Amino acid sequence: MRRLINRRPGRGGAFGLGLLPFILVISAYLYYSHQRLEANPGDKLLPAPASIGAAIHRYALEEDERTGDYLLWTDTRASLERLGMGLAISAAIGLGLGLAIGVVPYLRASAAPFVAAVSLVPPLAVLPILFIAVGLGELAKVTLIVVGVAPVIVRDLAMRTAELPTEQIIKAQTLGASTWQLVLRVVLPQSWPRLIDALRLSLGSAWLFLIAAEAIASTEGLGFRIFLVRRYLAMDVILPYVAWITLLALAMDRLLRLVRAKAFAWAEPGV
Amino acid sequence: MTQVTVKHMWKEYGGHVVLENVNLHVGDHEFVTIVGASGCGKTTFLRMLLGIEAPSRGEFLIDGRPLPGEPGPDRGIVFQRYSLFPHLTVLQNLLLGLELKDAPLTGRLFGAARRRALDKARTLLAAIGLEAAANKHPAQLSGGMQQRLSIAQSVIREPKILLLDEPFGALDPGITADMHELIIKLWNAHKMTIFMVTHDLKESFALGTRLLVFDKVRIDPQAPEAFGATITYNIPLKGQRSAS
Ligand SMILES: Nc1ncnc2c1ncn2[C@@H]1O[C@H](COP(=O)(O)OP(=O)(O)O)[C@@H](O)[C@H]1O
Ligand SMILES: [Mg+2]
Numbered sequence: 315m316r317r318l319i320n321r322r323p324g325r326g327g328a329f330g331l332g333l334l335p336f337i338l339v340i341s342a343y344l345y346y347s348h349q350r351l352e353a354n355p356g357d358k359l360l361p362a363p364a365s366i367g368a369a370i371h372r373y374a375l376e377e378d379e380r381t382g383d384y385l386l387w388t389d390t391r392a393s394l395e396r397l398g399m400g401l402a403i404s405a406a407i408g409l410g411l412g413l414a415i416g417v418v419p420y421l422r423a424s425a426a427p428f429v430a431a432v433s434l435v436p437p438l439a440v441l442p443i444l445f446i447a448v449g450l451g452e453l454a455k456v457t458l459i460v461v462g463v464a465p466v467i468v469r470d471l472a473m474r475t476a477e478l479p480t481e482q483i484i485k486a487q488t489l490g491a492s493t494w495q496l497v498l499r500v501v502l503p504q505s506w507p508r509l510i511d512a513l514r515l516s517l518g519s520a521w522l523f524l525i526a527a528e529a530i531a532s533t534e535g536l537g538f539r540i541f542l543v544r545r546y547l548a549m550d551v552i553l554p555y556v557a558w559i560t561l562l563a564l565a566m567d568r569l570l571r572l573v574r575a576k577a578f579a580w581a582e583p584g585v
Numbered sequence: 586m587t588q589v590t591v592k593h594m595w596k597e598y599g600g601h602v603v604l605e606n607v608n609l610h611v612g613d614h615e616f617v618t619i620v621g622a623s624g625c626g627k628t629t630f631l632r633m634l635l636g637i638e639a640p641s642r643g644e645f646l647i648d649g650r651p652l653p654g655e656p657g658p659d660r661g662i663v664f665q666r667y668s669l670f671p672h673l674t675v676l677q678n679l680l681l682g683l684e685l686k687d688a689p690l691t692g693r694l695f696g697a698a699r700r701r702a703l704d705k706a707r708t709l710l711a712a713i714g715l716e717a718a719a720n721k722h723p724a725q726l727s728g729g730m731q732q733r734l735s736i737a738q739s740v741i742r743e744p745k746i747l748l749l750d751e752p753f754g755a756l757d758p759g760i761t762a763d764m765h766e767l768i769i770k771l772w773n774a775h776k777m778t779i780f781m782v783t784h785d786l787k788e789s790f791a792l793g794t795r796l797l798v799f800d801k802v803r804i805d806p807q808a809p810e811a812f813g814a815t816i817t818y819n820i821p822l823k824g825q826r827s828a829s
Contacts, residue, residue: 479667479668481666481667482667482670484635485669485670485738486681487655487656488635488657488660488661488739488744489681489685489738489741489742490682490686490742491685491692492685492689494689494690494692495685495689499685499692499693503673504670504671580671580672580722
């Protein structure tokens with residue numbers, strides 16, 4: 315008998331094993347949903363698959379009576395716009411400031427402690443300030459994402475930049491690189507894959523801040539919708555929305571990973 | 586013409602004396618090989634030549650001027666590892682030095698300037714036998730190929746001084762003969778002064794025009810850090826200068 319750590323599933327086996335928890339959770343849901351609805355057909359907590367399907371149809375494929383919109387899609391577009399904007403701004407700040415802090419000792423001395431402090435401010439505690447300062451519009455939501463995500467990316471990139479082998483930095487100088495050329499030709503190109511990693515790790519918190527902001531002040535958006543229908547205990551809407559958000563997050567994560575692998579193959583482990 | 590002069594030079598870290606009373610004169614187009622026990626300050630000596638360490642006392646002059654306080658294109662370096670740029674291909678790694686030289690703003694060359702630089706890089710690439718790998722990334726190369734590239738990369742800007750810190754220490758013994766041939770070829774072609782640290786005594790005799798042995802002359806068993814190493818032997822050698 316080989317040790318447990320040396321026994322590996324085959325390809326098909328691994329796929330099946332990966333599927334297993336999903337099947338278990340769905341089966342458990344179906345079982346308890348059936349039980350509850352049997353006892354009380356009006357139960358709203360665990361809606362039957364049919365009512366979930368009807369809700370999806372209503373939100374994704376039918377126009378809303380009041381607004382004439384296909385709600386799922388307008389919500390998705392609104393949320394993704396905010397998220398994309400927040401992440402793009404965070405990435406730009408993270409890259410610019412992170413590299414500067416990582417490369418220039420004077421900037422590191424003056425900015426690093428500040429960034430470290432800012433990154434510890436709980437973003438949700440800042441939300442009221444944002445609402446007061448910039449109003450309840452889009453700006454507040456995007457800013458919340460930036461406040462929550464950018465400091466983390468800045469610190470991560472500053473750290474990764476400082477981790478570049480000194481040999482490389484010295485070598486570049488012996489090839490005549492100025493500080494600017496060093497950043498342009500040596501540091502920046504090596505930072506892109508690291509930025510993608512940092513973004514992937516920030517996706518979770520970005521969604522968190524987005525949904526928090528939408529829940530409090532919004533008229534559309536995935537987070538707004540969930541908190542709106544909560545008032546009517548509409549689990550048949552909330553559950554597919556949560557699944558949809560998860561799917562979007564997963565797709566973004568995979569997309570970033572793919573871009574990294576394709577565009578920065580040199581940075582893939584084991585090449 | 587390159588002259589390196591060291592007079593009564595000491596290097597200490599806090600109370601730790603690493604080098605003491607080092608005196609040396611090295612003329613143009615010399616191949617200086619340096620040997621000595623591990624930890625005796627050979628790398629520290631190269632780091633001073635590089636400009637990233639300063640002597641604590643005494644003089645350390647290149648062409649009569651004190652060491653510059655930072656690395657520059659007149660002094661190339663080949664480390665044992667990690668000095669290639671992983672995001673650039675083999676050809677781009679070579680090209681970089683030329684691009685940095687002539688494109689201060691963009692760090693990139695275009696048009697005719699780029700073609701000229703490419704020609705030069707390709708010539709060097711052929712000299713190190715890596716044409717077939719031109720478009721590979723460093724991680725795809727063997728250790729020996731990486732070191733060839735690293736040497737060529739350091740030579741392309743034609744430094745006056747080339748520093749090598751145990752450049753072949755991590756390579757298979759089988760390929761060092763090739764590497765020796767390459768370094769001698771480049772040294773004779775570009776006429777620079779080479780300082781090479783090695784732990785292979787045979788190599789140091791075979792390649793050098795001058796062998797330096799770093800060692801401690803005074804030892805206090807109670808305080809091993811009280812005394813530093815110095816140059817205990819400075820031996821002129823025949824070397825492999827080409828006839829031309
Ligand atoms: N930055 C530093 N601070 C303190 N001690 C150092 C530093 N750099 C090197 N040393 C010490 O100097 C001595 C010589 O180191 P090094 O030049 O690397 O030796 P070698 O290359 O001959 O093996 C070692 O004892 C090392 O610990
Ligand atoms: Mg050493």
